[in-house]
Amino acid sequence: xxxxxxxxxxxxxxxxxxxxxxxxxxxxxxxxxxxxxxxxxxxxxxxxxxxxxxxxxxxxxxxxxxxxxxxxxxxxxxxxxxxxxxxxxxxxxxxxxxxxxxxxxxxxxxxxxx
Amino acid sequence: xxxxxxxxxxxxxxxxxxxxxxxxxxxxxxxxxxxxxxxxxxxxxxxxxxxxxxxxxxxxxxxxxxxxxxxxxxxxxxxxxxxxxxxxxxxxxxxxxxxxxxxxxxxxxxxxx
Numbered sequence: 001x002x003x004x005x006x007x008x009x010x011x012x013x014x015x016x017x018x019x020x021x022x023x024x025x026x027x028x029x030x031x032x033x034x035x036x037x038x039x040x041x042x043x044x045x046x047x048x049x050x051x052x053x054x055x056x057x058x059x060x061x062x063x064x065x066x067x068x069x070x071x072x073x074x075x076x077x078x079x080x081x082x083x084x085x086x087x088x089x090x091x092x093x094x095x096x097x098x099x100x101x102x103x104x105x106x107x108x109x110x111x112x113x114x
Numbered sequence: 115x116x117x118x119x120x121x122x123x124x125x126x127x128x129x130x131x132x133x134x135x136x137x138x139x140x141x142x143x144x145x146x147x148x149x150x151x152x153x154x155x156x157x158x159x160x161x162x163x164x165x166x167x168x169x170x171x172x173x174x175x176x177x178x179x180x181x182x183x184x185x186x187x188x189x190x191x192x193x194x195x196x197x198x199x200x201x202x203x204x205x206x207x208x209x210x211x212x213x214x215x216x217x218x219x220x221x222x223x224x225x226x227x
Binding site for chain 1: 144145147149154155157158159163164165170172173204206208210211212213215216218219220221
């Protein structure tokens with residue numbers, strides 16, 4: 001089992017819709033959770049991070065974390081064609097024997113059509 | 115401010131050849147990483163270094179070695195390249211702590227024929 005699992009998609013939504021991306025992780029000691037966006041042929045770039053249970057909002061993006069269920073999600077409201085990219089979930093533990101470890105999921109390819 | 119710099123950007127190797135991918139960061143980060151990215155596989159962690167002088171295996175370490183030369187530099191070596199190592203390789207660095215962002219290099223596209 002991979003440390004970080006994502007619904008592999010691809011996911012296709014119309015412009016203006018809400019896109020929902022999901023991620024689960026296996027290490028209960030994980031501390032920080034990230035969503036990265038990667039355009040084709042480019043390097044990943046950070047969208048959001050979250051480390052407390054609940055929701056965190058930043059503009060059109062909302063990250064949700066449920067540590068009991070080991071689940072993290074990303075909602076993109078009012079999706080735009082420019083949001084079309086691969087979204088990568090990442091999980092970090094900066095403690096003890098796993099200090100510095102940062103694992104990514106397989107990514108979900110999102111297409112927003114006009 | 116260059117961030118994370120990887121060299122080379124492109125490389126073609128013959129099976130059995132060796133090479134070293136270089137990575138340097140100028141952000142004074144403690145942690146550095148090497149990932150490979152294959153179609154549909156996301157980023158898979160090869161090796162990481164939590165601090166200068168330490169290295170640890172990630173998910174797919176076989177066939178690779180690393181050296182954390184100093185705080186700035188973290189190199190990845192392929193001793194005997196195989197076609198299965200054809201991939202895009204990314205180096206990254208970050209500071210330790212809650213929610214600290216990983217910064218990525220521009221990637222190295224490696225083809226082993």
